[in-house]
Amino acid sequence: MASEKIVELNMGPQHPSTHGVLRLMLKIKGDTIMDSTAHIGYLHRCIEKLHEKRHYMWCIPLTNRMDYVAALHSEHLFVQAVEKLMNIEPSERSQYVRVILLELQRIASHLVAIGSYGLDLGQMTTWFWCFKEREIILTLMEEVTGGRLFHNEVRLGGLKNDLPKGWTEKCLSMLTYLDKKWKDYGKFIENELFFKRTKGIGVVSKKDAMDWGMHGPSLRGSGWNLDVRRYAPYSVYDKLDFDVPVKDEGDSLARYRVRWEEVVQSIRIVRQAIKNLPQGPTEGLRSLYFTKPVTPGEVYVINEQAKGEAGVYLVSDGTSKPYRAKYKTPSFCNTALLPKIIVGHKIADIVAIIGSLDPVFGEVDR
C-alpha cells in the first residue's frame, strides 16, 4: 500500500521556515515523521580558529557575528572572560549601561523569535508588528553604539561611548509604548487556532530537557527554574529584582509563553537600571588596544544570553592573542535535540517545534 512506503524528504538547507541554514533529512510515512537527522555546518566560519590569529581587541567584532540577532550578548561574554582573567572590575556606571543595552538586545531577540514563530504558523501580522517594535529598539541602540546589529561597544573595563544626552527619556517613553502594545500582541497571538497548533506539540519532559541539554527559555518551558542571572549572578544583576518565568507543560506553547513573559521582565529590568543609573566614567582601558600581553591562565564564564546559558572557555598563554577560545552556545545544544523531539509528529509540527526552540544558525555553526 502506498502509505506503508517510507518517503525520504529533504527539508532545507534553503527552506522558508528553518530559521537559517539547517538541513533536516526526514523519513516520513504519509504525514508523520518516522526518523530524522540534522545536518549543520553550512554557516561554519571557524570563528574559534580566527580567535587564535587575532589580538584580543580584534576578536570583539568577531563575537558579534555568532548570534547576529543578539550580538551584544556574546561580545559581553568575551570581554567578561578577559576581565576575569586580568582581574579588572568595570566601572559602576558602565555595568549599568551594559545591563540596559543587554536587556534591550534581549527584547529585540525575543521579538524576532516570536515574530518569526507567528510567521511559520501562517500568521503574517505578528511578524510585521514584532519587527516594527524591534525597529524602534534598534534605532535606540544605534544612537548609543553607532551600529544597528553589530555594535562593537563593550571594552575591557568599560564601554566605547556613553549614553548620549536625552537618551534615557527616549528609552523610557519607548518602554511604556512597548509595554501597552505587548499586552495587545499577547492577546492577538494567543487565539484558539494558535492553541490548536502549539498545545501538546513537541512535549519535552523535565528529565529529558536536562539530559538532552536544553537551554534558555525552552528549558524554563519544561519546568526548570534555571537562569544564569539568578544562579550565577554577574554584572549588576544581583542588585536588580526581576522574576524568572517558568512553565511546566514543556510543549511549544509553554516555551512561547516563557519568551513572552521574559520581555515583560526585561522591560522591568531596564526601567530599574535607568532609575538608579550612577554617574561616573565609562572609558574602557586602552591597554588592550594593541599588543599588550594578557595574563596567562584559563577561565570559564557563563552568561544568560537571549537564547540561553552561553559560556566561553578562554585559555591564554600570555601573548596578545588568545590561545584557545571555546564558545558553548545555547542554540547548538537546542538544535542537537531537535531530531529527537520531532519523531512522531506531523510535517506541519516541525515548523512549530523549530519556531519554539528559536535556534540561530550563526551561533550553532560558529
Place this chain on the structure above:
Amino acid sequence: MGVKKIVQPMLIAVKSVFQKPFTLRYPEESIYDKLPENFKQGRHIVDFNLCVGCQQCARICPSECIEMISIPENKGGNTKVNKPLLYPAVSLETCMWCNLCEEICPTTPKAIRFSKLFENSNTNKAQLVFHPLDLDEKKYSEVDFVKPEEVKDVIEGKRAPTQKTVPPAQPSQQPEQPKEEKKEDS
C-alpha cells in the same frame, strides 16, 4: 472553542488599521535626516590637515582594509595636501564597520571619521577601493544623490539612479614608489 479567543484577535487586527503605518518610504522620503548623529555605518572621511600619518588605523584594522598611500605635496588636484605624508586608503570590500580605526586615531577631532553615506554598493569591484583623495569630505557634496523630489523622474526613467561613485580625482593618479614590503603583523 472559546468564541472570545476567535473574535478578539480580529478586533485587534481591525483596530490597527486606523493607526498610522510605520514604514519609511525610502526613495520618496529622504532618510538622511532621520539617521542618528552617532551613525557610524557610512563611508570613511579622511581629514587631510588633521591626519599625521601615524598608521595606527592601518595597524588596528582587523580585516586589514586600510592601506597607507603616500601623496606628495599639493598633488591632490582640488584638495590641497599641505604635507607629503602617508594617508589611509580604505577598501570597502572587506570593511566591517567595526569603527576601531576611528577610535584609535590620536587626533581630536578624529582625522578618520564616518559619513552618513551608506549607499556603497557598486557594480565594479575596483571602485570599492577608495584613494585617500576620494575620501575627502568636500568630495561628498559632489556625490550625485537622488534628492527626494527627483525620485519621480528616476521612476519614469528621465534620470539615472544615484551615481554611487565619486569621479576619480585624476585618471593619471599613479602611486609614486612601489610598495616595498607587505605590512606584516607586529
Place this chain on the structure above:
Amino acid sequence: MINELMNIVIDQVMLLLNLPIFLRDYLVVIGYGVFASLVVGAVAYGGAYVERKLIARIQSRYGPQHPGPAGILINLADFVKLISKEDIVPDGADSVSFRWAPIAMATILFFTIMLLPFGKDLFAVDQSFSLLLPVALLSLLPVAILLIGWASNSKYTYLGALRSAVMSMSYEIPLLLSVVGLVILTGTLNIVTMAEIQDRGLWFVLLQPIGLLVFVISMIATAERIPFDMPFAESELVAGWKTEYSGVRYALTFLVEYGLVLVTSVIVVFLFFGGWSGPTSLPNLPFKIPSEAWLFFKVGIFVMAYIVMRASFPRLRADQLLNLCWKYLIPLGVLNIGIAVVERMVLWV
C-alpha cells in the same frame, strides 16, 4: 435595469444577423455568461487590490504604491508580468495534464458563476436544481488539484495535492448537510425562490444559526483560505500544489483562488442573508436602491471578513481539520437538520 439593457442588445443582434427565434434563449444565456464573467473579473481585480491594501494597513505598512495613483494598477502589472514570464513545464511532468488542469479549474469556476443569480431578475438559468449544481461543481476542484499534484512530479506538490484531496472528503459532507437543512425549510432547490422567500419572510440566518456556522467553516475550507490553506502552506510545502507553475498558468490559479472567495461569499449571502433582499428605498434617499447594490454590499462584507481572517489566524494542520469536520461539524449538521424539521412543522403547518 441591467436586464432590460441586455434584452435590447440581444434584440439588435438578432435583427442584425436575422437569426431564427429559437436561438434567442441561447443568446440570453451567452450574454449573461459574458456579463457575469466580466463582473467577476472586475470584482476579483478589485477584491485582490483591496485585500493587499487592507492587509498592509492591518500590518501597519502602506501596501502597493507605484503602479497607478495609489497602486490601483498593481494587479494589472502583476497580470502582465505573469503573462510575459516563461511558461516552464518541468521535464518529468506529464505535460498534457500539467498544461490543461489549471484551464479546467478556471472553466469550472466560470461555469459556477454562470449559474449564480446576481440580482432580483438577473440570472441566466432558473432551474429547480440551481442550488445543487454550484455546490457539486465546487467539489470537482480538488480532483483537478490532485491531477496537478501528481502531474508536476515533485514531492512538495504531491504532498500538497494529497492534503487537498483528504481535506475535500472531510468538508464536503458538512457543506451538504447545512444545505439540506435549508432545503427542508424552503422545500425547493432553487436559489431564486429561496431568495424570494427570504425577501418576504425573515432571513434564514435567524432560523438556522448552526447551519450558518457549519456552512461558513466548510466554505472557508472550499476556498482554501488561511485557517485551512494547508495545500498551499508556504511555510512547510514551499507553495503546495502551485509550486511548479509559472507564467499564465500561475495567474490562472490566482484567478481561481479569488474567484472561489467571491463565489462562496455569494452562495452564503443567498442561502442565509437573503440574497438581494433589503429595503429598496431609505427615507432620506432620493433614488431607489437597486437590488444588486444590496447583494454586493453583503458580499463585500464577507470578502472583508475573509481578508481579516487571513491577517489574524495561523493555519491549521490537515488532520486537525479532518477531526474538526468529522467530530464536530457533521453532528452539528445532523442536529441542524433536526431543527429544520421542527421549524418546518411549527412555522409552515
Place this chain on the structure above:
Amino acid sequence: MIQNLSIAKDVVEELKEKFGDVIQSEGDVAVVNEDFIAKVCKYLKNEKGFDHLSNLSAVDLIKQNMMCVVYHLWSTEKKQLIILKAFLPRDPTDKHVCHEDDVCDGVQRLPSISKIYPAADWHEREAFDLFGIIFEGHPNMKRLLLKEDWIGHPLRKDDESGVPAYQIDWKLAMMRSNDKFVLNMGSINQKLEKMKEEKEDGK
C-alpha cells in the same frame, strides 16, 4: 561584579578517595586518567547530582605534544561547578581514517560520555571533527560541521588547511585602470588540491 562560579572542592576530595590515584588535583581542577572519564562522570551524575553538562571543550597543547579535553559539570541544586580534565598524548602510530583517501595521525582515544550525558553527543562529534579526538562508544562518530571529505582537522595548531580566502590587491586597485581581478572565494584546502592533482597525474 565579576562572576565567581563556586568550585566544588569537597567533591574533588571525595573523588580522590573513591577512585584512588587515578585522579590528581591541579589547583581546583580534577585531572582524570583518560580511561576512567566515563566512570567518574557516571558517579558524579548519579550520586553527586552534577546533572548539567555545561561545556565540553578540547584544547591542543602543541608544546607538550598533548591534547586536553575539559569537562565543565554543573550541579543545579548545589549551584556548584566541577572541572574535569583528561590529557591525551598525541601518538602518530594510532592512525584513524576520516575519509577513504585521507589518513590522519591520531590522538589517545577516550571513552565517550554520550550514554551518561546525551547532551555531549554533538560536543564530542565537534571535538572529533575539529581536533581528531576519537570518543569510543559514541553512536555516530562522524564529522559534524565540515563536509565529509574534508582533509585534516582545522583547529589543530599545526593544521594550516584553511588559506585566508581573499587578499586585496592594492596596487592593481589603486591604478583603477584595468578590471582584471584574481579572486578565490571560500577557504581553499591546500591538501585537497594536492590530492586532486596527484590523482590527475596518476590517471
